[in-house]
Amino acid sequence: MSRKHPIIAVTSSSGSNVEPVMTAFSHLWWREKVNAAVVQGEGFHRYDRLEMKQIVDASRKAGRVTTHYGPDGNLLERLESTLREYGDKGTGEHRKYLHCLVEALPYNQKPGTFTPWEPFPEDSDLLFYHGLHGGFASPEIDIAQHVDLLIGVTPTVNLEWIQKINRDCKDRGYSREAVIDSIMDRMNDYVNYITPQFSRTFMNFQRISVVDTSNPFIARDAPNLDESFMVVRFRYPKKIDFPYLLTMIRDSFMSRPNTLVFPAGKTMHAMELILLPLLHDLMLKKSL
Numbered sequence: 001m002s003r004k005h006p007i008i009a010v011t012s013s014s015g016s017n018v019e020p021v022m023t024a025f026s027h028l029w030w031r032e033k034v035n036a037a038v039v040q041g042e043g044f045h046r047y048d049r050l051e052m053k054q055i056v057d058a059s060r061k062a063g064r065v066t067t068h069y070g071p072d073g074n075l076l077e078r079l080e081s082t083l084r085e086y087g088d089k090g091t092g093e094h095r096k097y098l099h100c101l102v103e104a105l106p107y108n109q110k111p112g113t114f115t116p117w118e119p120f121p122e123d124s125d126l127l128f129y130h131g132l133h134g135g136f137a138s139p140e141i142d143i144a145q146h147v148d149l150l151i152g153v154t155p156t157v158n159l160e161w162i163q164k165i166n167r168d169c170k171d172r173g174y175s176r177e178a179v180i181d182s183i184m185d186r187m188n189d190y191v192n193y194i195t196p197q198f199s200r201t202f203m204n205f206q207r208i209s210v211v212d213t214s215n216p217f218i219a220r221d222a223p224n225l226d227e228s229f230m231v232v233r234f235r236y237p238k239k240i241d242f243p244y245l246l247t248m249i250r251d252s253f254m255s256r257p258n259t260l261v262f263p264a265g266k267t268m269h270a271m272e273l274i275l276l277p278l279l280h281d282l283m284l285k286k287s288l
Contacts, residue, residue, distance in 0.1 A: 001148045005090040006282040007083055007127045009134030009143075011201070012153040013069070013194045014186075015164025018130055021153055021205060024271035025128060028279055037086075037124035041131010042097035044079045046072070049112025056185065067182075069132060069189035076133060076141045083146035086120065086127045093117045100172050111172075126282065135197030144200050149278055152197065152204035159209050159223065161216040180217055203274070206231045207264055228264035231255070232274065241277070248273055 001007075008025070012018050029036050045068055047055055052066075052073065059066040066072045082092045096115045098104040104111045120127070135150050136143045144150060155163070161183055168174040168182075198204050207230055209223040234240050237258040245260060246252050249270045252262035262270050 001087065001146065003285045003288065005087050005127070006125075006148040006286060007087060007129065007146060008149045008151070008282070009129040009147040010151045010153060011132065011134035011136075011197050012130075013132060013160060013190060015160045015162075015167060016153045016155055017163050017207075018153045020267050021151060021271055021275075022130060024268055024275055025279075027272060028276055032276075032279065032283070034279070034283065035121070035123065035125045036128045037094075037120040037126070039082070039094045039120075039127060039129045039131075040096050041079075041129060041133060042068075042099075043095040043114065044075045044082075044131070044133075045097055045114075046075050048114060060185070065185040065188075067186040067189045069186045070193050071138070071141070074133065076136060076143065079133060080141050080143045080146065083127070083129070083143060087146050090120075090124065092120050092127075094120065125286070132194065133197070135200040136193065137196075137200065144197070148282060150201045152201040154198050154204055155207040156209065156213070158213040158216040159207060159228075162213060162219045162222045165216070165219075166222050176217075202235050202278075204231075204233045205267075205271070206233070207267075225264040225267065230262055230264045230267050230270065232260045232262075232270075234258050234260070240274075245270070245273060 010018050010021055025036070028034070045052070052068070055066050055073075068074065082094065085092045095117045098107060098109055098111055098113055098115065100111050104113065107115055109115070133143055134147060135152070137145070154160070164183065165176060165179045168179045169176055207228050209228050211223050211227045213219060213223065235258075242254060242260065246254070249262045249266055251266075252260060252270070255261050
C-alpha cells in the first residue's frame with residue numbers, strides 16, 4: 001500500500017460484469033479531476049489465444065487443465081512487481097489483451113493477441129486495476145498486499161455463467177458449447193484462486209436475480225437490472241455512513257449490520273455515493 005501512489009483494484013471472475021463499477025469510477029475521476037492509470041488484468045495473461053488453446057489441450061490430456069483463473073495461465077509475478085513499483089515510484093508498464101475484432105483493428109492486430117508493453121501515463125494520481133487477480137494471495141505471490149482499496153464484483157454463480165455465455169457468444173464469437181467447456185475446465189481454479197479473493201476485499205458488490213436462473217446453460221437472456229437486487233457487504237462497516245446511504249438510495253435496506261441491499265436499477269447512483277468518500281480519503285492521504 002502507498003499513500004503517495006494509491007492503488008484501487010476491482011477483482012472479479014469472467015462474466016461478472018464489472019462495467020458499472022468502472023463507469024462509476026470514471027464519472028468520479030472526471031468530477032474530482034483525478035488522473036487514473038488504468039490496467040487491464042487480461043494484459044497479464046501468460047499466453048495469447050492460440051497459445052492458450054494449445055496449452056489447454058495439452059494440459060487436459062495430462063489431467064489438470066491450465067486456465068486463466070490459475071497462476072499457470074498468468075504472469076502473476078509480473079503483476080505483483082508492477083503494483084509494487086507503482087506503489088513505490090508511481091511508474092510501471094502494462095499492455096492490453098485484444099478480445100475481438102473491434103478491439104484489435106486500431107492496433108492492426110488479430111483478436112486474441114497482446115499490444116506491446118508500454119509505460120503508465122506520467123503524473124497519474126492513482127492506479128486502477130480491473131481483472132481476475134486483484135486480491136490474489138499465496139505463499140509465493142501476494143498481490144492483495146499492494147492494493148489500497150480492493151473491491152469485489154461477484155454475482156451469484158448461475159447469473160455469472162449466464163452473463164459469460166451471452167457475452168462470449170454474442171461479442172467474442174465463441175460457440176455456446178465452447179463457453180460451457182471453458183466454465184467446466186475452470187471450476188477447480190475458480191474455487192481455489194478466484195473465490196478466496198472475495199474474503200480479502202473492502203467491499204463486494206453481488207447482484208442477485210429475482211427470476212429463475214436454475215439452469216444457466218439454457219437461458220436465452222441474462223436477467224436485467226429491474227429483475228435483480230444488489231447486495232453490498234462491507235468488511236469494515238464502521239467506515240460507512242449507512243444512515244446517509246439509506247436516505248439517499250431509495251428502497252434500500254440493511255440485511256445485516258455490514259450489508260446494504262438496494263434495487264439493482266439504482267446501481268450507478270448507489271456506487272457513486274459509496275465510492276466517492278473512499279476516493280476522497282485516498283486523495284487526502286496522498287496530499288499529506
